Amino acid sequence: MSRRPSSVLEGPGLSPTLVSRAEVEDLLYLEAFLLDEWRMEDWLALWTEDAEYVVPTNDNPDADPDRDLMYINHDHRLLKGLVVRLMSVHAHREYPWSKTRHVVTNVRVLGEDKDGVVHADAAFTVWRFRNSDRDCYVGHYDLRIQRIGSELRLSGKRITLDAWTLAPYGAISVVL
Amino acid sequence: MDLADLIVEREEDGYFAYHRSALTSEALHRAELEHIFNRSWLYLGHESEVPEPGDFVRRTVATRPLFFVRSRSTGEVCVFANSCTHRGATICRADRGNAKSFQCFYHAWTFNSDGGLIGVPDEEGYGPAFDKSRYGLVEVPRMESYRGLIFVSFDPDVDELVDYLAGARAYIDDMMDAAEVAANVMQDAASTNGKGWSGPLEVLRGTHQYAMKANWKLLVENSMDGYHLGPTHQTYFQFLRDQNVDVSPSTGTMKLLGNGHAVIEYSGSWGRPIAKWNAAFGDASRPQLEAIRERLESTLGDTGHRMAELNRNLFIYPNLFVMDNNATALRVIEPTAAGYMNVAQYELAPQIEDPAVRRVRLESYVTFAGPGGLATPDDVEALESCQQGAGSGVEWSILSRGYHDEVPRMSGELQMRQFWRRWQEQLLARSLAPTA
Numbered sequence: 001m002s003r004r005p006s007s008v009l010e011g012p013g014l015s016p017t018l019v020s021r022a023e024v025e026d027l028l029y030l031e032a033f034l035l036d037e038w039r040m041e042d043w044l045a046l047w048t049e050d051a052e053y054v055v056p057t058n059d060n061p062d063a064d065p066d067r068d069l070m071y072i073n074h075d076h077r078l079l080k081g082l083v084v085r086l087m088s089v090h091a092h093r094e095y096p097w098s099k100t101r102h103v104v105t106n107v108r109v110l111g112e113d114k115d116g117v118v119h120a121d122a123a124f125t126v127w128r129f130r131n132s133d134r135d136c137y138v139g140h141y142d143l144r145i146q147r148i149g150s151e152l153r154l155s156g157k158r159i160t161l162d163a164w165t166l167a168p169y170g171a172i173s174v175v176l
Numbered sequence: 177m178d179l180a181d182l183i184v185e186r187e188e189d190g191y192f193a194y195h196r197s198a199l200t201s202e203a204l205h206r207a208e209l210e211h212i213f214n215r216s217w218l219y220l221g222h223e224s225e226v227p228e229p230g231d232f233v234r235r236t237v238a239t240r241p242l243f244f245v246r247s248r249s250t251g252e253v254c255v256f257a258n259s260c261t262h263r264g265a266t267i268c269r270a271d272r273g274n275a276k277s278f279q280c281f282y283h284a285w286t287f288n289s290d291g292g293l294i295g296v297p298d299e300e301g302y303g304p305a306f307d308k309s310r311y312g313l314v315e316v317p318r319m320e321s322y323r324g325l326i327f328v329s330f331d332p333d334v335d336e337l338v339d340y341l342a343g344a345r346a347y348i349d350d351m352m353d354a355a356e357v358a359a360n361v362m363q364d365a366a367s368t369n370g371k372g373w374s375g376p377l378e379v380l381r382g383t384h385q386y387a388m389k390a391n392w393k394l395l396v397e398n399s400m401d402g403y404h405l406g407p408t409h410q411t412y413f414q415f416l417r418d419q420n421v422d423v424s425p426s427t428g429t430m431k432l433l434g435n436g437h438a439v440i441e442y443s444g445s446w447g448r449p450i451a452k453w454n455a456a457f458g459d460a461s462r463p464q465l466e467a468i469r470e471r472l473e474s475t476l477g478d479t480g481h482r483m484a485e486l487n488r489n490l491f492i493y494p495n496l497f498v499m500d501n502n503a504t505a506l507r508v509i510e511p512t513a514a515g516y517m518n519v520a521q522y523e524l525a526p527q528i529e530d531p532a533v534r535r536v537r538l539e540s541y542v543t544f545a546g547p548g549g550l551a552t553p554d555d556v557e558a559l560e561s562c563q564q565g566a567g568s569g570v571e572w573s574i575l576s577r578g579y580h581d582e583v584p585r586m587s588g589e590l591q592m593r594q595f596w597r598r599w600q601e602q603l604l605a606r607s608l609a610p611t612a
Contacts, residue, residue, distance in 0.1 A: 056382065059385070060382040067381075069522075069542070081419075084415065090410040166387070167518055170388045171386060
């Protein structure tokens with residue numbers, strides 16, 4: 001998922017999938033729940049080994065992560081690093097933990113590609129409260145989902161932020 | 177509190193402190209904009225951001241809306257106040273793009289890429305004395321480009337940029353010379369035919385634009401503070417250790433460069449895209465990086481070796497950092513209130529770069545210096561926390577570290593003391609100057 005697919009229904013090369021919207025929603029709601037509960041290791045277990053978690057900058061939503069500067073471009077190794085960090089008492093921006101609320105909506109299942117990877121997208125808001133911080137991140141998820149055995153796993157999550165800059169927020173210190 | 181009393185220094189005790197009202201006073205914030213930001217050279221952007229004639233970029237500098245454009249007639253960069261000379265509406269309404277002309281949407285006055293007013297609907301309505309040539313877009317009083325870096329000043333009498341840069345100039349030269357050597361090794365990256373910009377480095381697409389609820393001077397201190405790395409960024413170093421990266425502490429020096437500028441230069445166990453190969457870069461990039469390093473050392477001698485081996489945080493007073501470490505980042509700090517700053521960060525990289533090296537460059541930057549990474553969120557927390565503490569009633573912040581060093585250590589605070597002295601001098605000089 002190096003490029004953001006066009007937002008039309010069923011991007012090029014996708015065929016109908018047996019995975020239902022309800023199943024995808026269950027996965028996304030579980031993810032949101034685990035993040036809001038700070039169950040970071042359980043959250044990491046939702047991901048496949050070829051995970052790609054990317055956040056382009058506000059001014060370059062169509063970014064190519066191999067060439068352009070992103071806010072976040074994490075593979076599984078970096079996601080693990082992020083989880084270790086967020087569970088540490090030395091992650092000063094997030095210790096004590098902030099209170100977050102991940103709200104996922106407008107879920108669409110777009111189809112599956114030739115490798116059987118399901119493409120879906122959704123809209124989100126992530127609220128973050130800590131001391132006087134009252135941050136609200138709003139945007140769009142482009143998702144890649146794989147069926148591993150009887151379960152669905154995340155393999156890609158590309159997050160396009162709607163705001164024009166990251167300000168007034170100082171950072172993206174939680175998982176969006 | 178009197179401006180002259182905001183800094184207390186006692187040489188015999190090796191003591192230096194500033195009063196925390198310097199972080200919280202809105203009157204001082206306004207004075208800074210007037211006497212420091214309006215009187216200095218300020219970084220605007222990079223030539224590579226407008227490579228083609230007609231290319232433009234919109235940007236705010238010290239709270240002023242500006243845009244810069246590469247002229248279609250001369251190929252030079254022009255910098256304009258982003259305001260129609262008619263009634264004031266902003267002319268340039270996108271962050272970047274290419275335009276034949278700029279038309280104000282309000283009454284459709286139209287300007288060319290040199291700022292000339294070329295179209296006024298129903299022009300005869302202004303009468304026979306109306307002279308379009310008097311209403312071109314207003315250029316910033318001073319603009320100079322130095323080796324691709326475009327600076328502006330709102331003070332028509334400011335020193336020439338090269339004089340203003342003082343000792344910082346040599347560090348920019350060394351960095352650009354090294355980039356040129358690297359570009360030559362990379363099969364002549366400079367031959368970008370027909371472009372207005374043909375330098376070896378370009379600003380990559382994607383800007384880190386974020387903000388902190390803290391005074392801008394706290395980020396100036398933080399960006400050349402070798403002392404905070406261990407405690408503040410413990411989770412980042414843990415991450416590196418988990419990747420089997422050697423995290424033995426860096427050693428290095430600090431130099432004052434005049435006019436408030438300073439540099440810390442230090443060793444690091446990590447690789448450098450120009451040009452120190454490291455296992456994390458992967459074998460594919462090794463021959464190329466070693467060739468670049470060899471060429472650097474053979475053509476630039478000791479300087480070439482330094483540029484390949486050592487890292488630098490170069491501070492150009494009052495608000496620009498060139499972070500030349502495991503990536504090359506430009507950090508621009510803009511105060512918008514006593515307790516609030518905007519930050520913009522850009523990544524400079526060779527126009528032609530090995531994909532494996534580019535990946536490592538980007539990862540290094542994103543994980544360390546980026547606001548979504550494993551380190552910068554904790555800087556944000558530290559500075560916002562200092563800002564909150566400044567309202568506690570405890571009056572003084574201490575910058576005495578390394579006061580009696582014969583050779584200033586990189587984890588000392590002399591560079592910060594110099595910054596604060598320069599800051600105070602500039603405010604004092606202006607407020608005490610006789611007014612006409």
